Amino acid sequence: TLRDIGSARNLLRAPATPAAIEAALTAFVRVGFIKGHPLHGASPLRYAGYCDALEAAGLGRSPELIEEGDFAFAGGFAGGTALLSRRRPPTAIFASNDDMAIGVIAAAKAAGLRV
Numbered sequence: 001t002l003r004d005i006g007s008a009r010n011l012l013r014a015p016a017t018p019a020a021i022e023a024a025l026t027a028f029v030r031v032g033f034i035k036g037h038p039l040h041g042a043s044p045l046r047y048a049g050y051c052d053a054l055e056a057a058g059l060g061r062s063p064e065l066i067e068e069g070d071f072a073f074a075g076g077f078a079g080g081t082a083l084l085s086r087r088r089p090p091t092a093i094f095a096s097n098d099d100m101a102i103g104v105i106a107a108a109k110a111a112g113l114r115v
Contacts, residue, residue, distance in 0.1 A: 029059070032090030034069040034079035034100050046096045065090050069100050076103020084111045 033050045036043035054061055064086060067079035076095050080103060083090055093108075095101040108115045 030062075030065060030088065030090040030092070031059075032065040032067070032083040032093040034067045034076060034083070034093065034095045034104065036096035036100075037070045037075075038068065040071060043096060050094060064088075069096055071097050071099060073099050073103040073106075076100030077107045078103070080104035080107030081110070084108060084113070 031050075031054070033047065035047050051061060065083065067082050069075035069079050076099060079095070079100065080093060083093055084107060093104050095104050105115050
């Protein structure tokens with residue numbers, strides 16, 4: 001509930017982010033993440049939500065599944081392309097915002113994947 005969240009700042013690390021990632025972890029084990037712009041205040045909170053979900057699922061963080069982003073389509077495309085080019089690519093990718101998520105979808109389609 002909003003009362004449990006306490007502030008708008010905590011909303012970024014609210015149960016919705018870990019819950020979504022935990023749901024994905026039931027089907028996907030290697031979950032990648034594209035961070036937001038390093039100077040944006042929401043970036044560390046969204047990354048913390050990702051880390052919380054991995055911990056709740058009993059999975060450790062893998063640096064090769066993390067890419068830096070910038071909250072823009074191009075950052076999502078670049079991060080998605082980098083993650084999908086790994087020897088062992090992730091089976092799911094979370095982006096820190098919608099613009100980057102659209103970039104990840106474009107990168108997946110460019111790699112010949114169905115989304």
